[in-house]
Amino acid sequence: MNLTLKIWRQKNAASPGCLETHEARDVSPDMSFLEMLDMVNERLVAGGQEPFVFDSDCREGICGTCSLVINGVPHGSRKGTTVCQLHMRHFQDGQTITVEPWRARAFPIVKDLIVDRAAFDRIMLAGGFISVNTGNAPEANALPVSKEIADLAMDAAACIGCGACVAVCKNASAMLFVAAKVSHLNYLPQGQAEKDRRVKNMVLQMDQEGFGNCTVTGSCEAVCPKEISLDFIAKMNRDYAVAVVKGELKKSAAGGTG
């Protein structure tokens, strides 16, 4: 296959970028999209030009590192697929393909196609954890969890934090990511101790990072490589409302010293 690529080139966050056109010759339909980019880069290096930088790690669709917008769609138009699992057989010979980075104020561009997703890490730090006792791992069946709850929590936990939801949302909203992380822990008994604090703090951090708001278009759900459901956003909205209405716990006057 021969393809024409229009790839985003940007030196750093401070300088403006532009789309550069490159020809990709003799592409095998069995290559993944990232392998095709590797090949283009190798030829650029051989020709003394600078390669394009892009994120990738596991290349088996489970780590959430790869992050390319292909023809306007994050991870390309295959349903439930990350870029690394997108193969060139889904493209036509002679096609022009536009490759861009995630676009959001909260995800500043590091270089070319790599964006800084530390905003997601800070949201996780704000509440994406549970309190556990130290020592040996507890007996797995000591804490009963119903099948329905376990399934729902697992569906939410499938989020790999790639940020495609932000990239596709017309408002660059991180609601689907935050909702998946909040729901995952808020559904489970292990997450109950910090339930209210978790949702409040994670939403507050999300707002401070400068993501947009949810307008319930459902685009995020449609591109999510792990097919996280919009229903988790409803769950987060409900948990947040309950937490806000409950208010803060009264601080103990004695400071808990007895």
Place this chain on the structure above:
Amino acid sequence: MNFLMKIWHSSLGKKYIMGISGFVLVSFIVAHMLGNLQVFLGPSWINTYGQLLHDNHEILWPARIVLLTMIGLHIWSAVKLRAENRAARPVGYAGDPAPLASSYASRTAMMSGLIIAAFVIFHLLHYTLRVRAVNLTNMDFSTLRDSAGRPDIYLMLLLGFSKWPVAVFYIIAVGLLCLHLSHGMRAMFQSVGWKWTFGGVSHLPDRIARWFAVVIFILYTSVPTAVMCGFGKAYREAAVQQLSAGAVAEKEVAR
């Protein structure tokens, strides 16, 4: 106060305000529609109903104030949310964004909302403040009286919708309102976290929103459609004849 400011400053909080103010406005839309449909029960029904509303100032004014506040909150939160959403993506993608599962109604909610707001202003001038210049009939709606001496709302509706540009604008505006609601009600349920499954039907609120919009559209547009198809023509023509005869008589007296 602190509690309210917290809600206002949070992204989710503004969506609650959006949803709850929308819910109050939807309730009004239903009540208003039930009022309108009384036109099919004849002049005495709807005129009695109108008299009842207007004579009870202790209900009328609080209701008006609440509705105006809700409209204010709905628009204000929409503007704030929109500004934040724009700021969240300073550099866009090449080419037009793909719609990707989003409905037409969701992508155009801001625009349909603005057109509805313009229509509401016209509608108030037309039937509430009864400004003669906007009704195209060259008649003063505030002087219309029925045989019992009450304001003749029945005749006002017939005259108002007998002008096709008015009726067509009304139907288009109601269509946009229902488009707005088909997305807005779904988003409202989502924003407050209601997504029940009942009797094996998943996403019941989403389905309710879609059907509600269709039903509202049919019932609201039935009034102007019926008038344009000739409903109440005899009553209207008799009243117009009587009015012009009265005007001639007045002129004679003046002479």
